[in-house]
Amino acid sequence: xxxxxxxxxxxxxxxxxxxxxxxxxxxxxxxxxxxxxxxxxxxxxxxxxxxxxxxxxxxxxxxxxxxxxxxxxxxxxxxxxxxxxxxxxxxxxxxxxxxxxxxxxxxxxxxxxxxxxxxxxxxxxxxxxxxxxxxxxxxxxxxxxxxxxxxxxxxxxxxxxxxxxxxxxxxxxxxxxxxxxxxxxxxxxxxxxxxxxxxxxxxxxxxxxxxxxxxxxxxxxxxxxxxxxxxxxxxxxxxxxxxxxxxxxxxxxxxxxxxxxxxxxxxxxxxxxxxxxxxxxxxxxxxxxxxxxxxxxxxxxxxxxxxxxxxxxxxxxxxxxxxxxxxxxxxxxxxxxxxxxxxxxxxxxxxxxxxxxxxxxxxxxxxxxxxxxxxxxxxxxxxxxxxxxxxxxxxxxxxxxxxxxxxxxxxxxxxxxxxxxxxxxxxxxxxxxxxxxxxxxxxxxxxxxxxxxxxxxxxxxxxxxxxxxxxxxxxxxxxxx
Amino acid sequence: xxxxxxxxxxxxxxxxxxxxxxxxxxxxxxxxxxxxxxxxxxxxxxxxxxxxxxxxxxxxxxxxxxxxxxxxxxxxxxxxxxxxxxxxxxxxxxxxxxxxxxxxxxxxxxxxxxxxxxxxxxxxxxxxxxxxxxxxxxxxxxxxxxxxxxxxxxxxxxxxxxxxxxxxxxxxxxxxxxxxxxxxxxxxxxxxxxxxxxxxxxxxxxxxxxxxxxxxxxxxxxxxxxxxxxxxxxxxxxxxxxxxxxxxxxxxxxxxxxxxxxxxxxxxxxxxxxxxxxxxxxxxxxxxxxxxxxxxxxxxxxxxxxxxxxxxxxxxxxxxxxxxxxxxxxxxxxxxxxxxxxxxxxxxxxxxxxxxxxxxxxxxxxxxxxxxxxxxxxxxxxxxxxxxxxxxxxxxxxxxxxxxxxxxxxxxxxxxxxxxxxxxxxxxxxxxxxxxxxxxxxxxxxxxxxxxxxxxxxxxxxxxxxxxxxxxxxxxxxxxxxxxxxxxxxxxx
Numbered sequence: 001x002x003x004x005x006x007x008x009x010x011x012x013x014x015x016x017x018x019x020x021x022x023x024x025x026x027x028x029x030x031x032x033x034x035x036x037x038x039x040x041x042x043x044x045x046x047x048x049x050x051x052x053x054x055x056x057x058x059x060x061x062x063x064x065x066x067x068x069x070x071x072x073x074x075x076x077x078x079x080x081x082x083x084x085x086x087x088x089x090x091x092x093x094x095x096x097x098x099x100x101x102x103x104x105x106x107x108x109x110x111x112x113x114x115x116x117x118x119x120x121x122x123x124x125x126x127x128x129x130x131x132x133x134x135x136x137x138x139x140x141x142x143x144x145x146x147x148x149x150x151x152x153x154x155x156x157x158x159x160x161x162x163x164x165x166x167x168x169x170x171x172x173x174x175x176x177x178x179x180x181x182x183x184x185x186x187x188x189x190x191x192x193x194x195x196x197x198x199x200x201x202x203x204x205x206x207x208x209x210x211x212x213x214x215x216x217x218x219x220x221x222x223x224x225x226x227x228x229x230x231x232x233x234x235x236x237x238x239x240x241x242x243x244x245x246x247x248x249x250x251x252x253x254x255x256x257x258x259x260x261x262x263x264x265x266x267x268x269x270x271x272x273x274x275x276x277x278x279x280x281x282x283x284x285x286x287x288x289x290x291x292x293x294x295x296x297x298x299x300x301x302x303x304x305x306x307x308x309x310x311x312x313x314x315x316x317x318x319x320x321x322x323x324x325x326x327x328x329x330x331x332x333x334x335x336x337x338x339x340x341x342x343x344x345x346x347x348x349x350x351x352x353x354x355x356x357x358x359x360x361x362x363x364x365x366x367x368x369x370x371x372x373x374x375x376x377x378x379x380x381x382x383x384x385x386x387x388x389x390x391x392x393x394x395x396x397x398x399x400x401x402x403x404x405x406x407x408x409x410x411x412x413x414x415x416x417x418x419x420x421x422x423x424x425x426x427x428x429x430x431x432x433x434x435x436x437x438x439x440x441x442x443x444x445x446x447x448x449x450x451x452x453x454x455x456x457x458x459x460x461x462x463x464x465x466x467x468x469x470x471x472x473x474x475x476x477x478x479x480x481x
Numbered sequence: 482x483x484x485x486x487x488x489x490x491x492x493x494x495x496x497x498x499x500x501x502x503x504x505x506x507x508x509x510x511x512x513x514x515x516x517x518x519x520x521x522x523x524x525x526x527x528x529x530x531x532x533x534x535x536x537x538x539x540x541x542x543x544x545x546x547x548x549x550x551x552x553x554x555x556x557x558x559x560x561x562x563x564x565x566x567x568x569x570x571x572x573x574x575x576x577x578x579x580x581x582x583x584x585x586x587x588x589x590x591x592x593x594x595x596x597x598x599x600x601x602x603x604x605x606x607x608x609x610x611x612x613x614x615x616x617x618x619x620x621x622x623x624x625x626x627x628x629x630x631x632x633x634x635x636x637x638x639x640x641x642x643x644x645x646x647x648x649x650x651x652x653x654x655x656x657x658x659x660x661x662x663x664x665x666x667x668x669x670x671x672x673x674x675x676x677x678x679x680x681x682x683x684x685x686x687x688x689x690x691x692x693x694x695x696x697x698x699x700x701x702x703x704x705x706x707x708x709x710x711x712x713x714x715x716x717x718x719x720x721x722x723x724x725x726x727x728x729x730x731x732x733x734x735x736x737x738x739x740x741x742x743x744x745x746x747x748x749x750x751x752x753x754x755x756x757x758x759x760x761x762x763x764x765x766x767x768x769x770x771x772x773x774x775x776x777x778x779x780x781x782x783x784x785x786x787x788x789x790x791x792x793x794x795x796x797x798x799x800x801x802x803x804x805x806x807x808x809x810x811x812x813x814x815x816x817x818x819x820x821x822x823x824x825x826x827x828x829x830x831x832x833x834x835x836x837x838x839x840x841x842x843x844x845x846x847x848x849x850x851x852x853x854x855x856x857x858x859x860x861x862x863x864x865x866x867x868x869x870x871x872x873x874x875x876x877x878x879x880x881x882x883x884x885x886x887x888x889x890x891x892x893x894x895x896x897x898x899x900x901x902x903x904x905x906x907x908x909x910x911x912x913x914x915x916x917x918x919x920x921x922x923x924x925x926x927x928x929x930x931x932x933x934x935x936x937x938x939x940x941x942x943x944x945x946x947x948x949x950x951x952x953x954x955x956x957x958x959x960x961x962x963x964x965x966x967x968x969x970x971x972x973x974x
Contacts, residue, residue, distance in 0.1 A: 192710060196780050362581075362584075373617070377617060378644075381647075382613055382616060382617065383609065383610030383611075383613040383614065384610055384613075384614065387612075388610070392650070392654075395650065395654055396654050396657075396658070399651070399654050399655055400658060407651060410647075411644070411647045411648055411651060412644075414643070414644075414647045415640055415643055415644040415647065418639060418640055418643040418644075419636070420641060422620060422636075422639060425617070425620065425621075426624060426632075429621055429624065429625060430621075430625055430632070431626045461541070461549075462541060462542075463541075463542060463544050464541070464544075465542075467542065467544060471544075
């Protein structure tokens with residue numbers, strides 16, 4: 001049996017080890033570093049299934065700000081799987097990094113490129129466990145710091161540089177909001193611990209200042225999860241950042257943001273204003289993300305807007321406090337987003353990342369175009385894919401809570417989604433491509449893509465494994481409601 | 482087990498085709514096997530049995546009481562038979578495919594699998610999911626192999642159907658949630674039991690019925706949500722139009738007959754006026770629009786929308802005679818419209834046009850096509866001897882028998898009288914189109930057209946034979962339908 005905190009320690013140690021290896025081996029192929037990182041993370045993932053049960057929360061000490069409940073463990077595994085998949089994509093992306101990084105040696109910069117995600121992963125895992133504002137703040141910063149470097153990694157590319165600066169400035173600003181919000185909440189309730197804040201608010205503590213603080217925290221978290229009106233940075237940063245990093249941002253960073261959101265909002269849901277505010281944020285996010293995605297012609301940008309749109313569906317789940325539905329949606333979102341980015345990296349290395357670069361892909365590579373077909377069908381919400389069941393559970397939660405407005409908007413935006421995701425399918429199958437050359441796919445990527453397709457289709461019919469992993473949380477959430 | 486075979490046979494065949502087996506042979510073989518299995522099921526069906534036969538079930542999620550359950554009663558039985566007949570005919574009628582032949586056959590088989598799966602599922606979730614399986618194949622079939630303004634048509638049908646489906650999904654989820662916790666299930670039989678026991682609150686019934694009516698209505702091309710249908714069918718390659726207009730569109734009607742009307746009687750009573758107004762729109766407005774069409778394929782597309790009106794009338798009457806008539810009309814219309822689209826596709830391949838003013842006199846050089854189209858047109862109008870006649874008579878008598886009055890007017894009887902004019906309308910457009918295509922003088926450009934190949938006599942005979950069989954012996958379907966409908970629909974109303 002392993003204590004839950006050991007997992008993060010192991011990941012950090014792995015990151016340091018990888019950095020040391022990279023510092024002392026100049027000649028060897030740096031992709032070996034990625035392999036070490038991947039196998040290390042896989043070992044941690046296996047270890048996460050042998051965790052000692054989490055002790056009950058205490059009033060002070062370690063277990064007052066750290067929890068290892070089922071939601072936390074679930075999202076820790078989620079972060080590990082995401083990071084492994086991102087490392088796989090990074091191996092494919094390495095040639096582009098090599099072209100755009102200055103350095104004395106040929107492989108300069110690659111080692112760090114593979115090592116930084118490990119630290120991000122540790123931060124994400126801490127976020128999943130954080131139940132105290134101080135812990136939330138520190139782990140959030142660990143994630144953000146490593147993303148500053150990752151987003152701007154291919155810095156010789158001006159678009160990337162622009163993305164890096166935008167992310168840095170706006171992220172720092174949102175951190176400011178977070179700290180300020182925490183201060184207000186602490187001032188109003190005298191607590192930083194989420195459970196005790198809830199107690200104080202229930203006992204009729206000062207509600208208005210606490211609510212103001214909560215709104216400020218919501219600004220910061222809204223930035224992380226790309227909710228309207230804090231989404232302006234998303235398209236530019238997603239388009240400019242190295243593609244694996246974009247995938248990591250849109251899955252990992254967002255997932256951690258949502259776990260924190262679920263945890264932070266729980267005490268505040270005793271106040272009716274919170275729900276009203278969130279309903280509007282969810283509605284606007286749905287509308288903005290889906291409508292703005294309609295005219296996009298660049299696939300990376302399209303996926304950026306689609307990630308805003310999916311944040312909207314996830315927020316509907318959060319409004320309904322449907323932890324399992326949000327968890328399931330995230331798994332689906334992880335699989336289909338990573339799948340589409342994986343195909344994008346391969347195709348973009350041949351031609352480019354506009355949608356028209358996918359023209360005629362069905363003839364150049366039936367395999368890749370089928371993978372993209374599954375990814376887009378799942379993102380749009382076709383049955384027998386994980387994406388459909390995700391929407392199914394979210395809509396069900398909204399029906400249970402009688403969120404009529406969100407349901408109406410949800411149906412309209414789903415229809416928009418069909419249009420812009422099918423644009424990619426159209427390009428691949430209807431149009432003729434300019435070249436007929438086949439697209440080479442490395443064996444590792446091929447296996448990864450096959451595994452992702454299989455997972456999407458399997459979870460689309462048989463959701464039980466994920467639902468089981470999330471089950472204890474069901475009881476906890478319904479108890480708090 | 483035989484149902485599992487029926488559902489997965491086309492899927493396996495489609496995958497095999499994509500992996501490299503001979504496309505046409507595999508598709509024809511699997512469609513033939515499906516028809517064989519469907520006939521076995523049809524004649525092996527215990528007609529005295531009120532429940533479901535051939536039930537197989539695999540548990541999916543205990544928490545959600547979700548199972549993959551297949552089973553047939555009288556209604557789904559005839560729909561499965563219809564699907565397999567039309568699938569075989571559609572595959573057979575597929576001539577030379579200009580590009581990506583494998584993908585074409587695979588798409589056709591996926592649509593067939595979706596239709597069979599939806600009809601055979603006894604579970605709300607899979608009932609819904611299987612229908613959506615056809616969405617991407619339809620998008621590809623029209624977009625890649627279509628004619629005319631195919632891209633616009635493909636977008637239109639996809640967006641319409643996707644929107645309709647998600648409205649439907651909301652309705653189905655609300656239905657699932659409206660049943661008390663203890664009885665909650667995705668199983669159609671359990672839901673029906675709960676509904677018959679009056680466990681669904683009347684106001685919930687009204688909301689859910691409206692959602693289902695709009696959701697299914699979009700899928701069926703209920704007026705005013707019908708505009709996707711003529712365009713899509715005109716642009717689609719003939720086999721795709723046969724499958725979609727003949728079979729897939731019946732999914733929505735099947736849903737109304739299976740879920741909306743029997744499970745939500747209060748809702749269906751409450752919204753009867755709305756359905757009646759809209760179905761008159763289908764029969765009269767769309768009927769007149771059909772007369773105005775200048776192209777054969779558009780005319781057929783509009784006519785298939787118009788005929789939905791009769792089926793709606795049978796469903797709206799909500800008595801045994803009317804609903805039985807509606808179910809038989811679904812079967813009959815599926816066969817006749819498939820035949821008409823098949824022949825019109827052949828005509829387009831051979832003449833290069835379907836504009837009625839550019840066609841003419843084809844009867845002399847294409848006698849087989851002209852004969853087959855004529856039979857299809859007569860069936861579609863509802864001439865005695867064809868299944869459509871028997872079904873329409875039942876629908877009209879059934880609707881007339883419903884004496885419900887709204888503000889002093891016996892609306893069903895008035896509606897029936899108005900709807901009867903639809904028969905005249907359909908005679909006008911069908912006969913006009915027949916004359917313009919096959920009779921009169923032949924324009925010079927059509928001299929090279931040749932008749933359809935003799936090998937296609939078989940699928941034509943299959944479709945016409947089934948139409949005549951039910952036309953002369955409607956009892957064959959009535960006796961399997963009666964035990965299904967008798968518990969939920971009264972004889973008189």
